[in-house]
Amino acid sequence: MNHLVLGYVGLVIGVIVTKKSMVWRVGQVGSVLLMLPATVLVNMNMTISNVSYMMTSDFVSLGLTVLSIWLLPLMLLASQQHMVSESLIYQRVFVGCQVFLTGALVLAFMASDLLLFYIAFESTLLPTLMLITRWGAQKERYQAGTYFMFFTLVGSLPLLICLIGQYQMVGSLALDLSYEGVFQLSYLVNFWWVGCILAFLVKLPLYGVHLWLPKAHVEAPIAGSMVLAGVLLKLGGYGMMRVSLMWGATAMLSSEVFLALALWGIVVMGGICLRQTDLKSLIAYSSVGHMALVVGGVLTGVAWGYNGAMVLMIAHGLVSSCLFCLANLWYERSSTRNLSGSRGLIMIFPLISLGWFLMSLMNMALPPAINLFGELVAMVALYNWSPYSIVYMSLGAVLTAAYSLYLFGMSQWGNTMKNYKNLYTITSREYLLTTLHLVPAIYLIFYLGLMF
């Protein structure tokens, strides 16, 4: 599996040296070709790579690795329209950023050593920052980049300290050696665990530290939004799973605090989404709500919670990324993301309305979509932790359904805007983009092996 990361290194070099007409082709075709070695991973057993001792994969990392590899060609496909007029060097940097980001993500998900994971985790920060601050749309993107960077950095400094502390206590940070957990019985081990988990809670994000997410998602270009919502948030979930297993159940004493915040977050984010006027902002806040359920699932500590969180992460990655693509599709034509300025789209673009429809339904966890299975499994784990959590979860589910329908209804139905006369048809590139999001989402409905 090391060759997978080397593949991305080669792709970055390829993007830098190819001639102008081939830059995007190299990026897209190369990233599609790099999915072939990813199929080797699909055996769901824990494998230790025979190429490098640093890479492993088990069922937790498999899904997310394939998701991040899958999303790279989709990101390049989505952003080629608005990058057409930029100068060559900026196009190279743009494509190179995304390829490097995906390479770092693959390294992060398949790292067998927690310190390698940390290095890859931090190195995803810089390309994302470059994407947001250079190619974002509004001038608020500078503030968005600052929020994103500082939230993540402040969260991840304790992670570094606690990882090194763990190394001192245990002697090794390798993942396959440390399923036992640090065997200490004092309550102080809890603080080590909180320090580790803070970075991931900021990344997920948990409700109290979520301020960076709406800003970063809204101001990022389409590729940035896709990778942020699709994969980078899942880094937090994945990291939480790994680190919690490491410290053990005794360390997770304060998990109830974060669980409470997460449960409240589901409800509050549902309410906030119903008040949004910006299309992208609505999808960004819905990401916070879904990820709050992931936090809940992971922090219960039981296997069902982990399973539910995993499936929810994969499902949300595909659905959220597709919704951002659809919102960007409209934004490129009308230069507005305002919900009241984009109504009645079903009359203008009927077929892409099917994409909106299916993705909105999957967003609100309609069966048989995998979002439902993830939510259901995580909810069962949370009910097992405390019966009273059913109040928050059901309220959250109702509000999720409400804002998903609100999103679909406000954008697709209603009186069509009269001042748009010259909207060009949906290109096959955009249909391909939507299809490539829908096909895995629908295929996964039938692949229950993902969970059980």
Add this chain to the structure above:
Amino acid sequence: MNAIRTFRRTFVGGYMKIFDEGWGKAKQRMKTAIKPGPGFDVGWNNPNMPLNNYDIVIIGGGVMGWSTAYWLMHKVPRKARGKIGLNVLVVEKDPSYTRASTVLSVGSIRQQFTLPENINMSMFSSHFIRNIREYLSVYEDDPPDVQFNPQGYLFLATAEGAEQLKQAHDTQVALGAKVRLFTKRQIEVKFPWLNTDGIELGNYGMENEGWFDPWLLLMALKKKAISLGVNHCHGEVTDLVVEAKPGVVEGRLCKRITHVKVKMPNSIQYQNVKAGHIINTAGPWAQDIAKMIGIGQEDPMGLDWELQAPLPVEPRKRFVYVFHCPQGPGLDCPMVVDPSGMYFRREGLAGNYLCGKSPEEHEEPDAKHLEVDYDFFNETIWPKLANRVQAFEEIKLRMAWAGYYDYNTVDQNAIIGTHPIYDNLYLANGFSGHGIQQAPAVGRAVAELLLDGEFKTLDLTRFGFERFLRNEPIREKNIV
């Protein structure tokens, strides 16, 4: 000592100097080799350069441009400004406004038009000017004041024109304008200094008509708009970049303006501003902007026949003369409009008067420069002045200036609306001399058209660009 001196002489004075020279030359060579533009930073950041992406770009920073910018931000709730896609950029190529129509205008406002839309626009504008403190006050700054003198307009009509004047009066009164008809005898009583030979009827505006300072209005709008978050830059729009994609209709392409090339002053640096909507408020030079995207040119493929209709705005020079007359009409002199088209009004309190006249078609002055033709005053205007007011036989011409009308050559009325082909291009041009008094209303109308998709308060669809395609000009009879 000697060693240190030698060291300094050889190292600092010698090698470092050679290095600095060589490095300086290398930097110069790099700068000239790299073509300036948005792709490379030449090493010096022009602080005036706009960002590369705005939602609305307003071309032209005159009163129309700033009024539109103000109303766009005004319509958006405070917490959403700049957040839901309302970044506005106003591009002005001459912030000192040496040739702009706004500041060179006489600054009059009247409701005495014949078209209902014109009357309604002026009525709203006078309401706006009267309540300018509520509209345009900036926190912690002096409240704005445009020195509105509501002295009124007196339109005089001969026997032939009396019927038309009466019909116009009826239209105006029906819409709520406060105007009153005066017979010849009543004029003689009210304005004894006026010579009523040949005059049959007069229409006098009792309220909301008069004159104000257009510079103050422009600055008030600009300050308030900037305080609401409008960005502006000093630059010239040199090109508009269009993208054309296949649309729903077979054989026709959907065209959109995607970028505006803004060139920095005294430089070859430019910024490729990605624009969502573009508002053309370039005044007399509106046709130059329209020509950049082929409006008015033969379409070689013959598919977009709407492009053959040009934007019929051209700069026409008009003169304004200021003279002093010690025995003149005095403080009660309104803006008097002679049946021949000559107008005069009081200026200030020291016995100065302002006058002018729109020249006939055959005596149109050269619009390439703003030099004043004093012969026009001596031969054409002064005899009429002396005829109308006895005291104006002895006057001293104090000063004069010239300004441009953004003259609509088809029907001398505003062009407000979208273009049929490029539907992210909004037009607010061709006001032909009565723009300053319609500016607040036009700004609000364009803002409504852009944000809501249709006119909400005043319906100005008759002023749209489509009338040139259908060959249905709207004529206004009361043109000064």
